[in-house]
Amino acid sequence: MHKHQSELAVPTSVLFVCLGNICRSPTAEGVFRHRLQQAGLADQVRVDSAGTGAWHVGKAPDERARQAAAGRGYDLSPLRARQVCSHDFEDFDLILAMDQSNLQDLQSLCPVEYQHKIRLLLDYAGEAAEREVPDPYYGDGDGFQRVLDLVENASDGLLSALRG
Ligand code: 4NP
Numbered sequence: 001m002h003k004h005q006s007e008l009a010v011p012t013s014v015l016f017v018c019l020g021n022i023c024r025s026p027t028a029e030g031v032f033r034h035r036l037q038q039a040g041l042a043d044q045v046r047v048d049s050a051g052t053g054a055w056h057v058g059k060a061p062d063e064r065a066r067q068a069a070a071g072r073g074y075d076l077s078p079l080r081a082r083q084v085c086s087h088d089f090e091d092f093d094l095i096l097a098m099d100q101s102n103l104q105d106l107q108s109l110c111p112v113e114y115q116h117k118i119r120l121l122l123d124y125a126g127e128a129a130e131r132e133v134p135d136p137y138y139g140d141g142d143g144f145q146r147v148l149d150l151v152e153n154a155s156d157g158l159l160s161a162l163r164g
Contacts, residue, residue: 008162013046015092016121017102021051021081024098024133026061027147028121030074032155039159049079050088052105056081062137068144072152089114096121096158099132122150124157 016028029049036042051057060066061076069076088095089110095118097103106118122131133150136143 008041008044008164012044012162013092014048014094014096014158015084015088016047016049016096016098017052017084017106018049018098018133019051019053019102019135020056020137021049021053021083022056022059022062023065023136023144024147024151025049025051026076026079026081027065027069027074027144028096028098028133028151028155029079030069030076031148031151032158034074035155035159039163041159041162045162046092048092050082050084052084052102052109054083057083064136064141064144065147068141068148072148084109089117093117094119096124099135121154121158124161125150125154126157 014032016025018024026049029047033042033047036045036047059081061079066076084106095106097106097118097120103118103120107115110118120131121133130150133147134143136147
C-alpha cells in the first residue's frame with residue numbers, strides 16, 4: 001500500500017519556463033509554491049523555474065516582478081535565474097511554458113519521449129481567453145500585475161489538476 005501516493009495525483013514535479021527566468025516564470029514559481037504551502041502540499045510537489053535564454057543566469061528576479069509579487073504576499077527574492085538544461089525534460093513531470101515562443105523552444109530541445117510533458121501554463125487557466133502570459137520586460141508596470149493575475153488563475157487550476 002503506497003499511502004503517500006494516494007494523497008496527490010501525478011504529476012509531482014513542475015518546471016515553469018519563460019525566456020529570461022527573471023519575470024514570468026519566477027513569479028509562477030513563487031505563486032504556485034505559496035499555493036502549495038497553503039494547501040499543505042509543499043512536501044509533495046517539487047517546483048522550479050528556468051529560462052530558455054541564458055542572459056540573466058544567476059540573477060534575482062527583476063525588481064518590478066519582485067515588487068509586484070511582494071504586493072500580493074509572494075517573496076521572490078531568494079530565487080536565482082537558471083537556463084533550461086537537457087535533463088530537465090527527464091527530471092520534471094510537467095514543464096509549463098509562459099508563451100508560444102517558449103513552448104516552441106522547449107519542443108525543439110526536448111527528446112521525443114518527453115514531449116508530452118510540455119504545455120502552456122494557461123492551459124490550466126480555465127475559461128480565460130488568453131493562452132499566453134505576455135512578456136512584461138519592456139512594458140510598463142501594469143504588465144507585471146497582468147502576469148500575476150494570469151499566474152494566480154492558472155495556479156488555482158493547476159493545484160486542482162494535481163489533486164485530481
Ligand atoms: P521573462 O522576461 O522571460 O518573463 O523573464 C524577460 C526577461 C528578460 C528578457 C526578456 C524577457 N531579455 O530580453 O533580457
